[in-house]
Amino acid sequence: MTKTIRATCAHDCPDMCSLLVEVDGDRILKIQGDPEEPFTDGFACAKVNRDHEVVHSPMRVKTPLRRTGPKGSGRFEPITWDAALDEIETRWKAIIKQHGPEALLGYCYSSHQGQINRHLPNGFFHALGTSRLIAGTVCDSCVDVAWDLTLGGVGCADPDTIDESELIVIWGCDVKSVNVHLWQKIERRQRAGVKVVMIDPHRNRTAQGADWHLPINVGTDAALAIGIVHVLVRDGKTDEAYLAKHTLGWEQWKREVIAKFPPARVAEITGLPVADIERLAAMYGATKKSFLRIGWGMTRVLRGGQAMRAVAVLPAVTGAYGVRGGGAMSVTAGSMGFNFAPVRKPSGPAQARQVNHSRLGEALLTLKDPPIQALFIASNNPAVTNPDIQAVRKGLSREDLFTVVHDPVMTDTARYADIVLPATTYLETSDFFRGYGTYYMQFSPVAVAPQGEAWSNVRLAQELARRMGLTDEVFRLPPEKIFPKFFEGATGVVARIDPKRLLDHRAIKVAPEGVGQAFGTPSGKLEIYSEALARQGLPPMPVGEPDPRELEDAKRWPLRLLTTPGYFQAHTAYVGSEFLRKREGEPLCVLHPNDAAKRGLHAGDKVRLFNDRGEAGLVLKVSDEIREGVALVPGQRPEAETVHGGINNLCSDALTDIGAQATYQSTFLDVEKWSGPARVAAAE
Numbered sequence: 189m190t191k192t193i194r195a196t197c198a199h200d201c202p203d204m205c206s207l208l209v210e211v212d213g214d215r216i217l218k219i220q221g222d223p224e225e226p227f228t229d230g231f232a233c234a235k236v237n238r239d240h241e242v243v244h245s246p247m248r249v250k251t252p253l254r255r256t257g258p259k260g261s262g263r264f265e266p267i268t269w270d271a272a273l274d275e276i277e278t279r280w281k282a283i284i285k286q287h288g289p290e291a292l293l294g295y296c297y298s299s300h301q302g303q304i305n306r307h308l309p310n311g312f313f314h315a316l317g318t319s320r321l322i323a324g325t326v327c328d329s330c331v332d333v334a335w336d337l338t339l340g341g342v343g344c345a346d347p348d349t350i351d352e353s354e355l356i357v358i359w360g361c362d363v364k365s366v367n368v369h370l371w372q373k374i375e376r377r378q379r380a381g382v383k384v385v386m387i388d389p390h391r392n393r394t395a396q397g398a399d400w401h402l403p404i405n406v407g408t409d410a411a412l413a414i415g416i417v418h419v420l421v422r423d424g425k426t427d428e429a430y431l432a433k434h435t436l437g438w439e440q441w442k443r444e445v446i447a448k449f450p451p452a453r454v455a456e457i458t459g460l461p462v463a464d465i466e467r468l469a470a471m472y473g474a475t476k477k478s479f480l481r482i483g484w485g486m487t488r489v490l491r492g493g494q495a496m497r498a499v500a501v502l503p504a505v506t507g508a509y510g511v512r513g514g515g516a517m518s519v520t521a522g523s524m525g526f527n528f529a530p531v532r533k534p535s536g537p538a539q540a541r542q543v544n545h546s547r548l549g550e551a552l553l554t555l556k557d558p559p560i561q562a563l564f565i566a567s568n569n570p571a572v573t574n575p576d577i578q579a580v581r582k583g584l585s586r587e588d589l590f591t592v593v594h595d596p597v598m599t600d601t602a603r604y605a606d607i608v609l610p611a612t613t614y615l616e617t618s619d620f621f622r623g624y625g626t627y628y629m630q631f632s633p634v635a636v637a638p639q640g641e642a643w644s645n646v647r648l649a650q651e652l653a654r655r656m657g658l659t660d661e662v663f664r665l666p667p668e669k670i671f672p673k674f675f676e677g678a679t680g681v682v683a684r685i686d687p688k689r690l691l692d693h694r695a696i697k698v699a700p701e702g703v704g705q706a707f708g709t710p711s712g713k714l715e716i717y718s719e720a721l722a723r724q725g726l727p728p729m730p731v732g733e734p735d736p737r738e739l740e741d742a743k744r745w746p747l748r749l750l751t752t753p754g755y756f757q758a759h760t761a762y763v764g765s766e767f768l769r770k771r772e773g774e775p776l777c778v779l780h781p782n783d784a785a786k787r788g789l790h791a792g793d794k795v796r797l798f799n800d801r802g803e804a805g806l807v808l809k810v811s812d813e814i815r816e817g818v819a820l821v822p823g824q825r826p827e828a829e830t831v832h833g834g835i836n837n838l839c840s841d842a843l844t845d846i847g848a849q850a851t852y853q854s855t856f857l858d859v860e861k862w863s864g865p866a867r868v869a870a871a872e
């Protein structure tokens with residue numbers, strides 16, 4: 189007897205699709221987008237259409253496992269849940285007794301989870317008083333902090349308003365791959381005659397669908413944004429009334445920064461012709477109804493904060509922030525005023541030692557008083573996705589470190605664990621969702637029973653809390669009773685919603701009311717000049733000069749790394765689907781034909797990417813989809829699928845200027861023919 193369940197997609201994706209899941213007993217037969225929900229509009233992406241394969245994958249961890257071989261070897265034996273939990277409880281209590289709770293680190297992030305399963309494990313560690321994770325620095329902390337410093341802690345333009353836009357500029361975001369429901373809206377506008385401009389170093393699927401693609405040099409986005417403003421000022425296309433009323437620092441920025449970036453200089457930095465910079469500025473200055481989709485890749489460089497701030501100021505210069513159909517879209521979540529504290533911080537000391545998410549290796553290898561003695565990892569694969577993965581793997585290899593990994597599949601990280609626990613996917617648990625690229629929220633029920641002996645993050649956090657003596661109410665309630673707490677003390681539109689409305693499992697829209705972008709900075713204006721940055725000794729106004737460390741590295745290494753999401757394997761969370769792995773194909777490095785010819789390399793060659801920090805072996809694709817001087821690596825792949833190692837072997841753990849985020853795109857390297865042994869696992 190089949191039934192159809194309304195669920196929500198939990199993948200780390202801005203669209204937050206509403207799904208219809210067809211289930212027969214404990215098997216999912218089919219997943220499709222809900223045709224009755226307007227943003228999803230009846231389709232899920234190519235990846236999630238195959239999520240039933242991820243749920244029922246033969247790669248799922250079926251029972252708890254205890255390590256029997258060296259760390260990293262992947263040798264384990266099955267044990268019972270009771271045995272696993274007894275061992276965890278005993279080890280953690282002994283470590284806390286000897287070293288204090290800060291010797292534990294909970295390292296939980298976002299993949300496959302909604303707001304409760306994602307955050308309750310971290311809430312558990314918060315209550316326990318362990319070392320605390322500054323989560324998200326592998327991904328978007330620079331985006332968030334730079335946006336907040338410029339516009340305040342508020343959301344961005346509602347993607348639904350794109351229906352009124354007269355120009356669409358996509359800046360550094362492969363929308364067709366990672367925000368496909370927005371792309372559908374963009375295509376509709378394109379058919380109505382609206383021009384779509386794409387600024388991106390890579391001629392990706394989105395660039396191919398745009399009317400005009402500008403292949404900018406990696407890491408030069410701030411210079412281009414400032415150059416556009418230079419032309420707008422020169423040509424009298426700025427909205428001085430809007431700028432005077434709604435911004436802080438405009439006159440000083442014009443005088444001290446904008447004047448220094450005429451098109452000729454911007455062309456030199458960005459690699460774009462002067463004529464294209466002039467044309468782009470003229471297009472942008474011709475309408476206030478310009479919708480700017482800001483991607484996050486531009487922030488994964490040493491001066492990522494400058495890039496985000498400079499690009500985010502643009503709509504203020506033309507007054508586009510003041511009109512419907514204009515403005516910028518980055519992250520919507522800031523305007524949805526939920527109170528997540530009951531799950532994220534149920535109790536615990538006001539202060540505890542903090543660990544930067546992207547610097548796990550350093551934390552495991554260098555922290556003292558106390559050193560990290562126990563590590564719990566969920567919804568995270570740092571042995572692949574973190575920068576400086578040699579340090580991560582060295583840290584995970586410490587014999588005196590007790591590591592527990594909770595994951596649906598045996599990841600490269602789980603291979604280093606002492607105990608591996610089987611986790612549910614999002615379709616095997618209930619959870620509350622709010623979009624970060626839409627203004628929708630939804631409560632999603634269990635679609636199918638947990639596979640094998642899998643436990644959800646919620647069930648595990650609650651059992652660990654019971655064993656460790658935590659008594660907060662949130663560790664006893666089911667998700668259905670937890671999510672209404674997010675509405676207690678909420679602000680804005682959310683505060684007026686009765687959470688019971690979500691129990692019918694339909695999506696509800698909670699976009700901010702009124703026309704125009706709100707600002708939540710201390711001045712109540714868009715802060716081109718940031719007093720907070722000045723106090724930190726950072727440039728108080730966005731600047732466009734490249735970071736000197738990048739200029740030095742560029743003298744030593746001929747290529748710059750550009751990592752992008754894979755279309756079918758955006759990250760390792762989709763590894764359980766054989767179909768998707770096959771569709772993604774071999775783990776690639778893409779070089780421009782001239783760069784390949786210079787090195788005597790041909791398509792299909794196994795190649796070694798290397799720099800001072802390390803090496804990775806991939807398969808070469810030769811294509812002019814990128815410009816000379818760039819090595820493009822799409823997708824994050826498990827080590828067993830590459831020729832050798834992972835691309836993040838080459839990335840340092842240096843942090844961005846704002847938001848302490850990883851800087852994957854500030855990596856310089858060279859490529860040569862692979863001559864070493866293939867597929868050597870790091871710890872074997």
Ligand code: SF4
Nearest residue numbers: 197201204205233236
């Ligand atoms: S587009 Fe995003 S939210 Fe929608 S089904 Fe795909 S991964 Fe999920």
